[in-house]
Amino acid sequence: MQTSEVIALTIIISTTLILLIGGTLIYFLFLYQRKRYRHQQEVLELREAFNQTLLQSKLEIQEQTLDHISKELHANFSHLVSLININLSEILPQSSSEIKENILETKSLAKQLLGELKALSSSLNTDHILHIGFVKALDNELTRLSKTKKYEVSITKTGEEYRFAAEHEIILFRLCQEILNNTVKYSKAKRVTATIIFSPTSFRLEVADDGIGFDIDLALEQVAEKGSTGLMNIKKRAHLINAEVLLNSKPNEGTSFVIIIPREQTK
Template identity: 70%
Template sequence: MHPTSSEVSAITIIVSTVLLLLFSSVIIYFLFLYQKKRFLHQKEVLELRETFNQTLLLSKLEIQEQTLDHISKELHANFSHLVSLININLSEILPQSTDTMKDNISETKSLAKQLLSELKALSASLNTDHIIHIGFSKALDNELKRLIKTKKFTVTSSKTGEEFRLRPEHEIILFRLCQEVLNNVIQYAQAKTITANLIYSKNLFRLEIIDDGIGFDIEESDSQRAQKESTGLPNIRKRAHLIDANVDIKSTIGHGTNVTITIPINEYTKGQKYY
């Protein structure tokens, strides 16, 4: 029995529909594969770009550390030596001087001694090996003592919890980050009081640097940094990102600034304990 024309039409419609659905499914499948490959490609490009930026920043920091080490050695070897010679010459001149000159020479000797002390402290703060040897906590203490010696700031600090070391490269980056923060306070904040709080816990390290300066508008500073060619805040955030740290900056005009640096403690960041 031959199928009727209506049956043939129905079969044709069914077959056509199935083929159309199959064809559509194939197109959708290939579109999905294309989108997936495109997404993976974009992800790879972003990861490569991020890796490149991190490598570039690490290279810059390495070059910077090498430069700072060189400056540190020059300060210690040459400038400190010159200041010591000046002090020796002043000591030889002192007995032969008049009473009026003796007071001036003694004052100059005192200033030379102070300069020598400052040069040694500055040399130590620039020397990467020295920072690694004494650790971040002690290096930050020394930096705060240098601020106290200027007699321009009231500086206080506190430590909570059992101290431990971070990885050496992390401590170097963290210390340079703190130097950047303190430098911003010195140059722009017009602060009278600086407070540094270190909190050590099992899973977290937190550092707070607080000043009572004039404060600033963070959003405005971010939006205008290209015009002002400012790299302070971006540098702080980039350095923090390298050591898996979070930087929270809170500032109110007229009420100072609070910079909080938080680092999760894990196998990647943890060093050894203090002994």
């Protein structure tokens, strides 16, 4: 074999070996990167699952606390208000005409307070909410808001009503309470509306007000600074029930929350 042929064969073999080694390195590098990516995904999934479990546990504790408060309001405070009303009724016949007017007014206030306590107790009681259903529970909540004489409220419903899984229905109701709480605290609104649409493919709820509105991006930036958790709680609760939340607001143009839940999330 001539020297030139040996050199050519050597070059071919060397090139083949280099390509083979390079290809092997690239293959193992690809496997390593894919394994690393999978590991990162698993870590993210585990972290997300942990956060979901933690949030679910916190919500369960909150529900237990609210149930306890509900029972205390109904058993103790309502009973005390009833006793006050009874005592006022006993004093009334023995009072002068001038004092009677004050006593009657106090009895009226006590009766109003008793009604408010019962309504508040019902809104905190998980079993009661599940018994009457989400739509009626939201209607009751808006009625309580209306009784403050500060807001004009309305609720409209279209489509054939269907129920959600029990835990989803509670989370959805608490989410709405959070929205209404934000409205009361910040909106300076005069009108609050709720629009519910039951369609064959999804559930849609819009809660809107005619208040002062706000800059959404700025509000989200200031969440950490102000320690405000309202908007974050709404998003977290919505995520638990696979709901999409659309927030629309601009300064001086009111605020609306739209909640969309796929039909498969229902019973």
